Amino acid sequence: MQSKKKDSQDKSVIIKAKDAVIKSLDQNENGTVDIEDVIALAIKFPGVHITRSNFLYKELFKNHPQEIVEKAIATTPAQAGIPADEIDKIADEVIAFERNCVSGISASLGVPGGWAMAATIPADIIQYYGYTLRATQKLLYLYGFPEIDSDEDGLRLDSQTINQIILCIGVMYGVAGANNAIKSMAKALAVGVEKKLLNTALTKGTFYPLVKSIAKWFGVKMTKAVFAGFFKKAIPIVGGIIGGGITFFSFKPCCYRLKNVLQDTMLSNPAHEASPEEDEYVTQITEGTVIDVEYNEISHDKKSNEE
Numbered sequence: 001m002q003s004k005k006k007d008s009q010d011k012s013v014i015i016k017a018k019d020a021v022i023k024s025l026d027q028n029e030n031g032t033v034d035i036e037d038v039i040a041l042a043i044k045f046p047g048v049h050i051t052r053s054n055f056l057y058k059e060l061f062k063n064h065p066q067e068i069v070e071k072a073i074a075t076t077p078a079q080a081g082i083p084a085d086e087i088d089k090i091a092d093e094v095i096a097f098e099r100n101c102v103s104g105i106s107a108s109l110g111v112p113g114g115w116a117m118a119a120t121i122p123a124d125i126i127q128y129y130g131y132t133l134r135a136t137q138k139l140l141y142l143y144g145f146p147e148i149d150s151d152e153d154g155l156r157l158d159s160q161t162i163n164q165i166i167l168c169i170g171v172m173y174g175v176a177g178a179n180n181a182i183k184s185m186a187k188a189l190a191v192g193v194e195k196k197l198l199n200t201a202l203t204k205g206t207f208y209p210l211v212k213s214i215a216k217w218f219g220v221k222m223t224k225a226v227f228a229g230f231f232k233k234a235i236p237i238v239g240g241i242i243g244g245g246i247t248f249f250s251f252k253p254c255c256y257r258l259k260n261v262l263q264d265t266m267l268s269n270p271a272h273e274a275s276p277e278e279d280e281y282v283t284q285i286t287e288g289t290v291i292d293v294e295y296n297e298i299s300h301d302k303k304s305n306e307e
Contacts, residue, residue, distance in 0.1 A: 034215055034216075034218070034219035035169065035214070035215045035218040035219060036166075036215065038125065038126070038129045039133065039157065039162050039165055040157070040162070041126045042129040042133050043133060043156070043157055045126055045127065047130075047134070048130040050138055050141070052137075052141045053147075055137075055138060055141055056072055056073050056077065056142075057073065059142075060072055060077070063086070064080075068081065068082070076143075076267055077142060077143075078143075078267065078268050078269065078270060084268075084269070087268070088259075088263065091139055091259050094135060095135060095139075095252060095255040095256065098131045098132075098135040098138075098251070099131075099251045099252050099255070101134075102128060132169070132251070132254075136168050139255070139259055139262055140262065143268040144186065144262075144267025144268045145186070145189070145267060148161050148164070149161045159203050160198075160199040160202040160203050163207065164185070166215055167181050167182055167185070167210065167211060167214070168258055169218070170214040171257055171261050172254035172255065172258050173214075173254065175210075175217070177210050178210065179261045180277040180278060180281065181207055181210055181281065182262070183261065183264075183265050183266075183274075183275070183278050184278045184281030184285075185198070185207070186262075186266050187265065187274055187278050187279075187281075188201075188281075188285050188286075190265075190266035193282065193286055197286060197288060200285075200288060201285045205284070205288065206284040206285050206289055
C-alpha cells in the first residue's frame with residue numbers, strides 16, 4: 001500500500017516536471033513543444049547566429065587573395081572559383097567541430113528526477129539544437145545560400161527564415177521531399193526569383209505543405225521521445241533522447257545528409273542539371289502558386305534515418 005502511494009506521488013512530481021518543461025519551451029504558447037519553439041529559443045543562445053560574411057572571410061582568407069574572398073562573399077564561393085574539394089573539406093571540419101561541441105552538452109549520462117530534471121532538460125535541448133543551427137547556417141553559406149534573415153542582433157527570425165531552416169532539418173532527418181525542396185530553393189535563388197515570391201512559397205505557397213508536415217512530424221516525435229524519459233526518472237542526455245531522439249551519434253550523419261544535398265545545386269555546382277521536380281517547383285514559385293494546406297503523414301528514408 002505504501003509502495004503504491006509512493007509511486008503515485010512520484011508520478012505526480014514527474015508530471016509536474018513535464019508540464020514545467022513544456023511551459024519553458026513553448027514559445028508560441030500552443031500547448032505543445034514544436035520545431036518553431038526550438039528554433040526560436042536556440043537562435044537566442046550565445047554564438048548560435050552566424051554572420052555569413054565573417055564566417056566566409058575567416059574560412060577562405062587563409063588560402064585565397066582578398067579579391068577572391070570578397071567575390072565569394074558578394075556572390076557565392078563557387079562563383080568566386082573556390083574549388084569544390086576545398087569547400088567540402090571546410091564543411092567536414094565544420095561538422096566535426098560542431099559535433100565535438102555537442103559532446104560537451106552534458107558530462108553525465110543522466111539527470112536527477114523531478115524538478116531538477118525540468119530545469120536541466122530545456123537547456124540541453126536548446127544547446128543541442130543551437131549547434132544544429134550553427135552547422136546548418138555554415139553549410140548553407142559554404143554552398144552558396146545567402147545570409148539568413150534575422151533582426152539586428154541575430155536573436156529573432158522571421159517566419160520564412162524559420163521555414164527555410166525547417167526544410168533543412170527535414171533533409172537532415174531524411175524526410176522525403178525535403179531534398180528536392182532545398183535544391184529547388186537554390187535554383188530559384190540562382191536564377192534570380194524575387195525574394196517576395198520565394199518568401200510566399202515558404203510561408204503559404206509551394207513549400208508550405210512540406211514545411212508544416214515536417215514541423216508536425218518533428219513535434220510529435222520530439223514530445224514522445226523526450227517526455228517518455230520522465231517516466232524512467234533518469235534521462236541519458238548525450239547518449240539518449242535529446243530533442244526527440246536525435247543523439248550525439250546521429251549529429252554527424254544528419255549534417256552529412258544536408259551537406260550531400262547542398263553539394264549539388266545551382267548555387268554550389270555550375271554543372272548542376274536541374275531535375276524535373278526542381279523545374280516544377282520553380283515554376284510554381286514564379287507563378288505565386290498558393291496551396292491549401294492539410295496535414296498528411298510524410299514518409300521518410302528509413303535507411304538514412306536510422307537512429
